[in-house]
Amino acid sequence: MSAVVADLEKRVDALLAEHDPAATERLEFLRARFDAGLAWVWYPEGLGGLGLPQEHQAVVDSLLAKAGAPGNHPEKNGIGLGMAAPTILRFGTDEQRRRYLRPLWTGEEVWCQLFSEPGAGSDLANVATRAVRDGDTWVVNGQKVWTSGAQNARLAILVARTDPDLPKHAGLTYFLCDMTDPGVEIRPLRQITGEAEFNEVFLTDVRVPDSQRLGAEGEGWRVANATLNNERVSIGRASERESGMIGVVSRTWRERPDRRTPDLHDRLLRLWVDSEVFRLTGQRLRQKLAQGQPGPEGAAMKLTFARIAQQASGLEVELLREDALRYESDQGWTQVRPDRVDFTGRDAGYRYLRAKGNSIEGGTSEILRNIVAERVLGLPGEHRVDKDRPWKETAR
Amino acid sequence: MSAVVADLEKRVDALLAEHDPAATERLEFLRARFDAGLAWVWYPEGLGGLGLPQEHQAVVDSLLAKAGAPGNHPEKNGIGLGMAAPTILRFGTDEQRRRYLRPLWTGEEVWCQLFSEPGAGSDLANVATRAVRDGDTWVVNGQKVWTSGAQNARLAILVARTDPDLPKHAGLTYFLCDMTDPGVEIRPLRQITGEAEFNEVFLTDVRVPDSQRLGAEGEGWRVANATLNNERVSIGRASERESGMIGVVSRTWRERPDRRTPDLHDRLLRLWVDSEVFRLTGQRLRQKLAQGQPGPEGAAMKLTFARIAQQASGLEVELLREDALRYESDQGWTQVRPDRVDFTGRDAGYRYLRAKGNSIEGGTSEILRNIVAERVLGLPGEHRVDKDRPWKETAR
């Protein structure tokens, strides 16, 4: 056992000794864990971590789980943990880090993301939401869209335009926005499944203190890109054989011998192979990352993930035929707001529809192909008419 | 029977009465047929036709065939009949029409096409071959490529640059070039099948009289486009079920029950369906053309033709397995110059390789997709940096 692991075990023992999970209030335990540097060991000391390599986290998690310690429900704060936290760590002031990271990690403050707009989807830098300085605060007006979890969020990461006279990438600034501000209006955005996973968020004279600016004025594009890179890396993990959509469809296949046909059989086998190769590609990517060699396959993997999910769920409908056309589980078409996203749940029809989003959300497949072509293969970028002109002259 | 058909029958009878096919020398008969307006009835009177709708040609052909009249071997002069003739008819002077159309139709003068160059393939307007005026003649220098039948051709349609100071589309002129000029050097161009269907043609101080200019100086791009439109329309005729590559592969399937597998079966059936739909699309297109409604499907059909030929021939190799790897029929890899192109001939390996050219020759599939997107769907053209600048500044 390495010295690092021995030390971690000692720290976990000490935490447990001082805060018996059985006798400690949940939040109190989580705060104590954070303060002990055992929240995310690869974060700096004093900010929930110990400055260790990330892979050591697994040791801590497993020891604490064994001891019956409460968890921080990461599934309820995906944007916070996956996107806001690393961005605050990297670009935040010391004060911001101390203010936000602890309640973020414990789940006391849930986060959402106010990036996309009706006119700024793939072209995210086209953000039109305006932030105008008024003394020590910024007054924000605009409309955001595709915001998941806005209804549960206390805080948001926000990109707004602070200087429309600059070219579009240069006039953006990144803020941390309080979702309880009276100018924030949240409307559920219903999608083709009938559910409203996402929201539209209307910002009317929302006042954001300058202390909640993350990074310098005009640096919003760079900060937002760091956030989005975290998003892309976090998508498309498949470590087990037959996980994800192929697992669901394979089980359906096994359960319904009456519906098997030769053409569907070969298509299923091809998708099974594709899924297994996807799993192996991910495994190799994780091995590279663990060795500190970031591989270029991240964007490519998301492409494959979406393709497989769509093809497999489409095949399942053909396999089940009219049985797949019964959209009956749970609430049918009634608009609900699900607690969390479920790509492979409910029934075959839901899976088919929901999978269509996999090639749009978190970067469309078209944008990802551009990224692979340009950043990985080094092919020339698109002709950009709007790159160097003032945003206000190009915006539509 | 319509009056037109009755009249045509009379004309055919008269021709046969004056020129008994059994007793008349072949060329003499063909010339007489041309002069009787029975060569291509839709051409003007005096130029081998009678100014009738094109569909009446079938009547004439069938009557003459029944009478044992000699044919003009159109397969030996495809460029002449399909591309040079309609272009000369449309853009030629009366003198040019009279000089060239008769020996073209009779096959006395075979034609080839000098358009493409190593630096001007898809970007045909980038032609670098120079024609410089010297009194009443033009002196031509440059290199052409992908010229089929150059070794048998007496004449060529040629596009050359006459003014490099103009933007690239504006500085081109179209000529009729004598292939027996001593400055014309023909080298066979071997392709991946081992054969040399095409040639490279080197032009060194070739002298072309100004009387052999077709269309005005600088109008070459417009004339060449008319030629190419004829080429595209002439490709992709499949009037019979199971014609072309699907017919070959279907026969192989029937002959080799030992090699059938379920996955290949479904792929074959999909291709059979695609081929049948391709046939129907072509049938509808021909019906539209006969009604004088040119349909937009021409470029789209060539795309489909190439895809089917490639997929079907690829499948045949998988079906025949190692038997398809025996490249033994005829000459194997020995370089020969075939008399005419054969997409579906020889053996499975040859068909597989030759079909690769179907998406390149006569307009690559990429260019055809641009054409469909822009001309049919009305989507914006590509950003063209070279469009309005002098050619000599953009050429590479």
Next chain:
Amino acid sequence: MSQPPVLDLLPTEVEADLRATVRGLLDARCDAAAVTAVYDGDRAVVTPLWQSLTRELGLAGLLVPEDRGGAGASAREAAVVLEELGRAAAPVPFLTSAVIATTALLDTDGDLLAELAAGERTATLLVPLSAGPQDPLPVLGTDGAGRVSGSVTSVAGVLEADTLLVLVATDAGPALGVVGASAASVVPVVSLDMTRQLADVTLDGAEVTLVLDEGEPAVRRALQAGAALLASEQAGLARWCLEETVAYLKVRPQFGRVVGGFQALKHRLADLFTEVESASAAAVNAAAALAADDPDLVVATCVAQSYCSDVAVHAAEEAVQLHGGIGMTWEHPAHLYLKRAKADQVALGTPGAHRTRLAELVDLPGASA
């Protein structure tokens, strides 16, 4: 390979006029918002629209001879109507009543056919949506006293029908029977495609009138006609998806340009155009073969169904994807087409089932044969 006939694949003037009339009516009375409302249980658009199509335009009688009270038109005209209904994702029972049920009744006496033609009654055949012309069919039992019992699940067209056609077991084989919808227990199914909502139907000693002794061939002929003409619905649906997407991409800006100028999308749309044009040729050929009662009908139908089913799905999927996020929303109509296309894909035989049938017809046997 014996060669099929060359059918006229171009629209006649009558067909072009019919198309314009139907499109005009759908534009006026079948907007996307009203169709979307069907998903939330508001079916207000359905009955008035169906009445306009049948009583004003007389479309339910297209396939019925004039001397039986119909318009004496042909499958070609019905195909035009279906193309337009596909374009609008219209929630009306034209296919189930005016094509399938009507065709099943063509050889029957009595008034029902004329009543269907006049739009006075609406019928559907009790088979699961996916039943193709060659599939096993549900045959319901009787008590020998004219009362029929049994269940059929996932039936289309029931909710709009007052009349149900059933295959009834008799000593001489399955006969075609007529049952009033009010005599049936009908449980609506929350369906992936609510524009052709399914229902589970149970008959428990319902009174049945036998209208045709040779019921099975009539039903198979009806399903064959349905499959042949469904291709036109799919072709129309696919064309809407293409045209709507092209139109949107011509105006939607991203990166300071319209999105339709990006070459990768242009090429995909060019490919989709190729598919849509091909699908419409295949669909019109199947309709023409049906209209001509040509021996090539089954091949033409297998070709059209297996091709158009997948093209419609592909077109709808591209429409959703190329609209970006907006295509995933409830407000945008793209989802209506995606759901309809996916349901149509398995209706009246899957593409795979049609290819399997084709293999027999054109002598391309599978591995085990």
Next chain:
Amino acid sequence: MSQPPVLDLLPTEVEADLRATVRGLLDARCDAAAVTAVYDGDRAVVTPLWQSLTRELGLAGLLVPEDRGGAGASAREAAVVLEELGRAAAPVPFLTSAVIATTALLDTDGDLLAELAAGERTATLLVPLSAGPQDPLPVLGTDGAGRVSGSVTSVAGVLEADTLLVLVATDAGPALGVVGASAASVVPVVSLDMTRQLADVTLDGAEVTLVLDEGEPAVRRALQAGAALLASEQAGLARWCLEETVAYLKVRPQFGRVVGGFQALKHRLADLFTEVESASAAAVNAAAALAADDPDLVVATCVAQSYCSDVAVHAAEEAVQLHGGIGMTWEHPAHLYLKRAKADQVALGTPGAHRTRLAELVDLPGASA
């Protein structure tokens, strides 16, 4: 679903060094013009190259234990060599002799294994190129006096071999026998892929030495190893096609821009990159499973073979297409890769055959089961 082991999919330093060495040698002694000449009957490149690989670098002994005269390396190193040979479309018998024949002989006594390892002899197994690990195998008859007769067509690696391995019928089942190539009638086949030229072999009372009683399992193990490692050749070939095409499109101008800037091509190349990366992960996993003698080897091989076979063909086809006319010419090396990829696709089992085997292994039975 039982979970497979997590194998190390990253190259070791030794493997990286090996790759650099092999690539350097191939760059120097296996240029495209020399390989192309093979098609016209000039095989001058073959023997010197094979001798360099075997005698200078000792690569023929990679899979042979040190105590049997080999390098005692593993399938992972052999996979690296095959990737590089795929990149160069190299016309050497590494797969047939140093992988397949060598694996078949691993359990034999005698000197042949050591001689193969040393590059002193070169062998091949008498089976058709397409024979996969589960296929029926040709077993030749003997006269009972140590003389074997029979024919096998379309065999790879014969022209480069001095030694032939055959399955010989005995009362106890097929045994593995060794025949001198000079005792055979070898008719070269003009092959689609002349970089792995086929031959028809006839033995007519040739003297045979039996070297293993249990011949069939040894041969099947050899073909299994061959299939597992062929995936690396295919992955290497595909990567060459991608890299060469990207490089060309970065410099080839059309319409005043480099062709690689056109988005439709960029997207196709991005997709191809995705496939090529995936293929290499699948191939290295199969090699690692073979090296570890893991129970998951057959699944890993079926996955890698069915995936990499098609990716290699796709990559070569894209290389030809995206090079435009030049890719169709004899002078450009793209055709070498197209032909090799297409032949590799059917070698050692087609993709479909591997998927069929996979279906049994992972409990996804077909329609008739």
